[in-house]
Amino acid sequence: MISMKGRNIKIFNNKRNIVKISSLFIVLITAFFIRVSFSRYVSNKNININSVSGNMKCLINIDSKSSYIENNKAYFLVTVTNYDGDIISGVDVDYKLTISNKNGSNGVYYYIDSDGNKSSSSDEYVSSLTTPVYSFKHDKKYETQFKVFVKNTSGLKEKVDFNVDLDAVQKENS
Amino acid sequence: MKKKIIFIITFILVISSTGYVYSRFQIKDTKSSSITVPENNYCINNGFTKLSDCMLVMENFSDSVSSAKSYISNKDSADVNHSAPTLKYKIITNSVTEKDVATLITKAHFTLGQSYTFDEVSGMYTLVNYTNKPLNDNYIGYYTCGGTTGSYKTCANIYKVNSYKIINEDDGSTTYKITNATRYSYNTVDSLDSQVGLYSTSDDDGTSYFYRGNVLNNYVSYAGFIWRIVRENGDGSVRLIYSGTSTSDTGKNVTIGSTKFNPYNYDPIFESYNYQPNFEVKKQDDSSTFTKIYENQVYNFGSSYRFDENTGLFSLSGDVITGKWSDVKDTAIASYPYVCFQDQSSDSCNWIAKVIGKTSSNSSAIISRITYGTKDYDSLFKTGTSSSLKTKIDNWYSSNILGKSDSNGVLYSDYLTDSTFCSDLNIEDSSSFSTFTDLFFGPYRRLHSSNSTITSTLKCNSNSRYTVSNGKLTYPVATINADETSFAGGINGSVNTNFYLNIGSTYWTMSPYFYQSNDMIGKAGNVTSNGIISANIITNEYYARPVVNLSKNVKISGGDGTQNNPYIVYNS
Numbered sequence: 001m002i003s004m005k006g007r008n009i010k011i012f013n014n015k016r017n018i019v020k021i022s023s024l025f026i027v028l029i030t031a032f033f034i035r036v037s038f039s040r041y042v043s044n045k046n047i048n049i050n051s052v053s054g055n056m057k058c059l060i061n062i063d064s065k066s067s068y069i070e071n072n073k074a075y076f077l078v079t080v081t082n083y084d085g086d087i088i089s090g091v092d093v094d095y096k097l098t099i100s101n102k103n104g105s106n107g108v109y110y111y112i113d114s115d116g117n118k119s120s121s122s123d124e125y126v127s128s129l130t131t132p133v134y135s136f137k138h139d140k141k142y143e144t145q146f147k148v149f150v151k152n153t154s155g156l157k158e159k160v161d162f163n164v165d166l167d168a169v170q171k172e173n174s
Numbered sequence: 175m176k177k178k179i180i181f182i183i184t185f186i187l188v189i190s191s192t193g194y195v196y197s198r199f200q201i202k203d204t205k206s207s208s209i210t211v212p213e214n215n216y217c218i219n220n221g222f223t224k225l226s227d228c229m230l231v232m233e234n235f236s237d238s239v240s241s242a243k244s245y246i247s248n249k250d251s252a253d254v255n256h257s258a259p260t261l262k263y264k265i266i267t268n269s270v271t272e273k274d275v276a277t278l279i280t281k282a283h284f285t286l287g288q289s290y291t292f293d294e295v296s297g298m299y300t301l302v303n304y305t306n307k308p309l310n311d312n313y314i315g316y317y318t319c320g321g322t323t324g325s326y327k328t329c330a331n332i333y334k335v336n337s338y339k340i341i342n343e344d345d346g347s348t349t350y351k352i353t354n355a356t357r358y359s360y361n362t363v364d365s366l367d368s369q370v371g372l373y374s375t376s377d378d379d380g381t382s383y384f385y386r387g388n389v390l391n392n393y394v395s396y397a398g399f400i401w402r403i404v405r406e407n408g409d410g411s412v413r414l415i416y417s418g419t420s421t422s423d424t425g426k427n428v429t430i431g432s433t434k435f436n437p438y439n440y441d442p443i444f445e446s447y448n449y450q451p452n453f454e455v456k457k458q459d460d461s462s463t464f465t466k467i468y469e470n471q472v473y474n475f476g477s478s479y480r481f482d483e484n485t486g487l488f489s490l491s492g493d494v495i496t497g498k499w500s501d502v503k504d505t506a507i508a509s510y511p512y513v514c515f516q517d518q519s520s521d522s523c524n525w526i527a528k529v530i531g532k533t534s535s536n537s538s539a540i541i542s543r544i545t546y547g548t549k550d551y552d553s554l555f556k557t558g559t560s561s562s563l564k565t566k567i568d569n570w571y572s573s574n575i576l577g578k579s580d581s582n583g584v585l586y587s588d589y590l591t592d593s594t595f596c597s598d599l600n601i602e603d604s605s606s607f608s609t610f611t612d613l614f615f616g617p618y619r620r621l622h623s624s625n626s627t628i629t630s631t632l633k634c635n636s637n638s639r640y641t642v643s644n645g646k647l648t649y650p651v652a653t654i655n656a657d658e659t660s661f662a663g664g665i666n667g668s669v670n671t672n673f674y675l676n677i678g679s680t681y682w683t684m685s686p687y688f689y690q691s692n693d694m695i696g697k698a699g700n701v702t703s704n705g706i707i708s709a710n711i712i713t714n715e716y717y718a719r720p721v722v723n724l725s726k727n728v729k730i731s732g733g734d735g736t737q738n739n740p741y742i743v744y745n746s
Contacts, residue, residue, distance in 0.1 A: 020181060056199050062207045067245075069234050070370055071390040072734055074211050077366075091199075102206055116262075116363030147366050155214040161206065168201040 057082055057089035058136070058168040060097070073149045078111075078164055081143040082136035092171035093136045099148060099164050100128040107150045107160035114145040125151050135171060218732055225394070225741055226410050226726045229403060230383060232391065232735060233372045243374075246383055252373040254630045257670040258387035258663030259368030263297040263360045270333070270357045278333060278352040280321020283308050287317045290332055290358070296668045297360045301327040309338045309350045317358075321350070330669065330704070331359045364388060364672055375661065377632035378594065378639075380408030384632075387663045389674040393421050393740035395733070396724065397575055397586040400428075400740065402674060404658060405632075410726030411591045415654055415675070416719045421737040425678045429717035433566040435682055435698045439713045440516060440524045441547040442613050443554060445686035445696045447597040448646050450558035451548070455481055458543040458610045461530055462692045465538040467499050467515060475502060475510035479526050479544070486546045487522035488514065500536035507532065515541075516694075525694065543610065543694075551607035554599050555637045557646045563653065563682050566718045571651045575722075580744065587650070589743065592642045593723035595652040596634035597684045610691050617656040617685035617699055621666050621707060630660035640684075653721050656685035656699035656707060664707040676705030681717035 064076035078097065082089040099109050108125035112118050119129050136142045152158045212235040213219060217228035220237075227239045236242035252258070272278040286309075287301025301317055304327050314336070319329035333355035341349040370387035384405035385392050392403040394414055400421050401414035418428040426432075436444040443449045475497075476490030495502060495510050506513065507529050514523035524546060531540030548554060560568065579585045598616035601607060616635070620628050640646040654675070663673035670676060685699035687709035697709040700716055710716070724743065733741040 056201070058201050058203075060203060060205055062205050064207045064209050066210060067234060068209075069212070072212070072232060072736060074209050076207065076209050095201075105208075107209075107211065112364075112366065114366050116361075145366055150209050150211055152211045157213040158211050159208055160211050161208045164205045164207075166201065166203040166205075168203075170198040170200070172198065 055087065055090045056093065056170055057084050057087060058093045058095055058166065059084055060164060060166045062164060070149075073151060075147050075149045078146040078148060079143055080134070080146075080166070081141070082138065083141045083143075088141055089136065089138045092138050093168050094133050094171045095136070095166060095168035096131045096133050097146065097164055097166060098128065098130040099162060102161040102163045105160045105162065106152050106154060106158065107162055108153060109148055109150055109162075111146045111148040113147075114143075125149070215732065215734065217730065217734070223729045224726070225724060225728050225730050225743060226406055226412050228730060228741065229392070229406060229412065229735065230372065243381070243383070246372045247374045247381070249371075249373055250369070252369060252375065252384075252386055252661055254660050255665075257665040257668050257673065259364040259370065259670075259672050261295075261297070261668075261670065261672070262363045262365060263292070263294045264363060265292055265358055266361050267356055267358050270355050272351045272353055275320070275333070275355075275357070277320030278355060280350050281347055282321060282323045284313075284318040284320070284350065284352075285322055285326045286313045286335070287327065287332075290317050292358075292360075297362065298328055298330060298669075299332040299358060301332070308348070309335070309340065309352070314338075318352070331357055333357050362669070362671060369663070373661070375632055377408040378634060380410075382406060382408050382632050384658070384661045385674065386661060387674070388672045390737065391735035392674065393417070393733075393735055393737055394743060395740045396589065396743040397578070397580070399574070401722075403735075404654065404662065404721065407593050407723060408632075409591075409593060411593045411723040412726070412728070413593065413721060413723050415721045421740055426717055428677050429679065429681055429719050430566065430570045432715045432717050433682070434562045434715050435712035436561045436563070436696075437713060438524065439696050439711065440545070440694045441609060442686075442689040442696060443548045444561075444712060445615065445689060445698055446554065446557070446599055447561050447564050447640065447652065447684045448557040448559065449561065450553075450556035452550075452553035452556060453486060453546045454549045456545050456547055456609065458545075460610075461540050461542045462610070463533065463538055464515060464527060464541045464692060465535075466693050467537045467539060469500060469536045470498065472496055472498055473513050473515070474521075475506040475529075476512045477510050479512040481544075481546070482522070485522070487524065488526040488544065488546070489522040490514070490526075498536075499539065503529070503532045503539070545609060547609040551601075551604045554607075560648070563684065563718055564648075567651055567653060567720050568648050570718075570720055571649045575651070576649065582744070589724055589728050590650045591723050591725040592647075592650045594634060595640040595647070595684065595721070596632075596638055596655050596657070597640060597652075597686065598635060598638045598655075598657075599686050600635050600638065608691075609689075612691050613689040615686040615688060617683075618687040618709070621656055621660055621699075622687075630657045632657060632661065651720050651722050653682065653684045653719055656683045656687075659683060659699075659701055659707050664701060664705060666707050668706060670705035673705060675701055677701075677719075679703050679717050680710075681719050 059081050061079045068075050101107050108127050109129050110119050110125045222228045222231050230242040234245050283306050285304050285306050287304035289302045291300050306325055316335050317332045319326040335352050336354040339351045339353050372383050373386050374381050374383050382405050394401045400417045402417045404413040404415050406412050438444045474494050476494045477492035479488050480491045481488050511528045513527050515527050516523045526544050527541040529539050529541050575586045600616045601613050620630050642650050662675045680702045683699040687697045687699050689696045696712045698712050699709050702708050731742045731744045733739050735741050
């Protein structure tokens with residue numbers, strides 16, 4: 001009886017080990033295929049996320065002055081960089097911007113970027129515009145500037161509140 | 175239990191590191207701000223009914239003219255050493271054949287370079303390690319600006335030779351064709367911080383506020399035509415340049431047609447917008463090399479010459495021989511030295527050459543000139559005969575402005591004022607004046623000189639001022655000068671297609687540039703079809719654009735100066 005019980009215990013222990021190993025294996029396989037599981041969302045100015053391949057940096061800055069008038073149109077400047085001071089992003093970055101009204105404002109927008117790309121080939125103004133995806137490599141400092149012109153639909157002097165949303169992601173295979 | 179704990183810890187570590195390795199990180203950030211959008215019809219809504227006031231306040235939607243002037247004056251000075259807009263050039267390529275590009279066919283040769291450099295500031299390509307040769311297989315992969323009889327190594331487009339063909343023509347000549355090439359041209363991008371809008375500088379009447387760069391809000395409707403504001407003069411009048419009949423007009427449609435600057439080229443007097451010949455017979459004491467002999471032209475060579483004081487023309491006399499320069503040069507030098515190289519279509523000419531030596535080229539000779547030319551320096555500034563350019567502009571004014579009135583019955587000419595135009599014929603050292611030496615006039619020295627102390631100016635020497643009241647103008651109309659094009663954003667030698675004075679066609683300014691004495695060629699300033707501030711031979715034909723000055727009290731009935739809504743000039 002004692003020997004049978006020992007044998008049964010031994011068999012029972014082997015089965016438990018097999019279950020543990022199998023569970024571990026399943027977890028590993030699952031984790032391998034879930035690629036974006038653990039990102040953090042931040043809302044503060046300085047974005048600094050550590051990864052095994054280095055710090056990811058992507059910052060935006062808005063420059064808006066009352067003197068920014070060109071050809072009868074008001075404009076503000078948006079600058080996107082891959083660096084913060086002397087610290088350059090450790091990974092390549094893909095990003096896009098969305099410019100839209102806030103607080104029920106009635107602005108319409110059009111931009112030209114520092115490479116001469118325009119939001120519209122027909123100079124059309126829209127109430128919400130999203131840029132195509134831009135990219136920064138991480139070999140040196142880069143910045144892209146957007147000159148965003150603003151009109152309103154009323155034709156009256158008006159204060160326009162707006163949001164500029166940055167959506168950046170680490171570039172694949174970087 | 176211990177094993178359980180170990181297992182759990184291991185499990186957590188595995189999961190953390192796995193996720194750590196395989197995730198991509200995402201950043202989302204939102205920034206908010208606000209901006210004040212100005213109103214439409216700002217000037218009319220706020221009582222700025224004079225064009226001279228409205229154009230100033232519109233620069234920054236100022237609440238007063240004085241604050242507008244203060245704002246403009248406090249801006250950075252116009253950087254006339256750089257174009258506006260400041261351009262960045264980017265190389266672009268495409269495939270072409272000889273059917274697409276005429277310059278890929280030549281009966282002469284190609285200047286062929288092993289490689290090239292590209293100037294991102296000027297947009298120009300320059301061949302490197304070049305040679306002037308007919309095509310052969312060794313030059314596949316070489317670069318060229320195109321066919322030439324000389325050496326053509328700097329250009330706005332270059333072509334990489336991919337394939338070629340040689341054709342032996344029936345007449346014995348040979349034609350070389352690049353049948354397939356990769357064309358390297360460029361795209362321009364305006365720098366976002368380019369100078370644009372109104373800037374200020376001094377002229378002889380006060381502070382002038384001028385438009386500069388890629389300006390889109392200086393359109394005016396006056397007298398049934400469209401104009402662009404160049405500047406507000408120091409006396410408050412508003413200077414306009416003709417811009418067609420619609421704000422969408424471009425190219426030759428914003429001109430009044432083409433003209434020579436003047437029909438003659440053999441004396442510096444013809445570089446004047448309005449000149450009065452004061453000539454005497456002059457003999458060159460030394461010699462010079464004349465390079466404009468046509469190799470296939472048959473010339474007459476005489477043993478002597480005569481001068482007709484009534485016509486002011488020279489002609490050959492004595493014994494005369496006839497032949498190409500290459501065939502008769504030795505005989506001519508020895509015994510028949512007088513020749514009219516200028517024009518072989520008649521028996522007389524404005525100046526005569528005495529050939530005294532030959533060169534290694536059949537298209538040049540050592541000569542001593544006898545001319546009937548400008549007597550002295552002061553004579554350059556006398557007026558009385560309109561240049562071809564002035565005549566063209568005056569005729570347009572006479573037909574389209576003079577005697578015509580608006581819907582209120584006000585004469586269009588009553589809107590205008592007799593503000594000063596400037597055509598600067600001054601040279602650096604007036605005591606050195608001679609029609610047998612090269613002469614470099616004020617605009618050339620200011621816009622082309624590497625001397626940083628000399629720069630563009632809207633001020634004008636008194637001897638170069640043109641008005642109706644001083645008798646140098648027939649009507650209160652002329653054209654733009656080279657200094658004004660510089661303040662507007664143009665620059666010598668650099669393409670600038672985006673500043674508002676570029677129209678896609680070459681047109682004259684009223685500025686003399688230089689007189690090259692060896693070949694007796696005068697050049698005047700122009701704005702080329704790709705926006706380069708340049709100069710060309712005054713006997714060439716380019717377009718003309720009238721310029722007038724509206725009185726400082728002229729009002730507008732509406733508009734904001736944009737292409738869709740130009741300022742509407744009217745007189746209440």
